[in-house]
Amino acid sequence: MTLASVRVYGERLERRRVAALALASVGLILVALGPVMQGAGVQVDVVGLGLGFTAALFQTAYSLVVGRGFPTIPSGFASAVIVGVSGPVCIVLATMVGQGAQLALPLELPALWPWVLLAVVIGAAIPTAANVTGIRMLGPSRAAILMMIEPVLGVTLAAVLLAERPVPLQFLGGAAVLVAGVILQARRRSSVVV
Numbered sequence: 310m311t312l313a314s315v316r317v318y319g320e321r322l323e324r325r326r327v328a329a330l331a332l333a334s335v336g337l338i339l340v341a342l343g344p345v346m347q348g349a350g351v352q353v354d355v356v357g358l359g360l361g362f363t364a365a366l367f368q369t370a371y372s373l374v375v376g377r378g379f380p381t382i383p384s385g386f387a388s389a390v391i392v393g394v395s396g397p398v399c400i401v402l403a404t405m406v407g408q409g410a411q412l413a414l415p416l417e418l419p420a421l422w423p424w425v426l427l428a429v430v431i432g433a434a435i436p437t438a439a440n441v442t443g444i445r446m447l448g449p450s451r452a453a454i455l456m457m458i459e460p461v462l463g464v465t466l467a468a469v470l471l472a473e474r475p476v477p478l479q480f481l482g483g484a485a486v487l488v489a490g491v492i493l494q495a496r497r498r499s500s501v502v503v
Contacts, residue, residue, distance in 0.1 A: 311450040314376070318377060325492060325493070330454055332492065334457075336482040336483065339478045340486065344476050347477070375387070376452070377449075384442045388440075388441045388442075451494075454489060455494075457486050457489070458490060461482070
């Protein structure tokens with residue numbers, strides 16, 4: 310995303326941004342692949358890696374468009390359209406991969422509707438609105454580097470809620486991502502001597 314923003318929008322690639330990007334990228338690799346590197350019995354699924362890479366490409370395109378593609382449309386309205394359009398698209402994709410029967414489950418079990426609505430609000434509407442607003446406030450490049458905290462939070466929540474045990478390399482990677490965020494957000498010191 311950062312490199313795409315330089316190419317597409319002409320954003321400057323300052324040393325501080327390059328350092329933050331490099332540190333966050335290394336940290337992200339440690340968070341994602343730490344268990345494999347430390348022989349924790351985790352297998353890497355090539356299809357999963359491919360899907361993750363594909364998702365990253367689509368996220369890059371999405372962030373580039375959201376960042377500057379329609380600046381006159383308020384973030385809240387843009388988020389509503391994004392969530393509204395993505396629902397039917399997900400239904401089509403789920404049907405194409407043979408998950409159509411599972412989509413009908415809430416229609417058969419009305420007790421699931423509160424959970425479906427909660428997932429829509431917490432899992433789609435709020436994150437989309439925050440994402441669109443954040444990308445517009447920070448720019449696609451800085452927002453992308455800061456969004457690398459998501460896997461760190463995912464590992465943390467998996468440890469707390471699912472009793473998964475992170476390996477030391479994942480802690481190191483998480484710290485690297487956090488430090489990268491601090492580096493990226495730190496203001497430059499003034500060159501004026503008082």
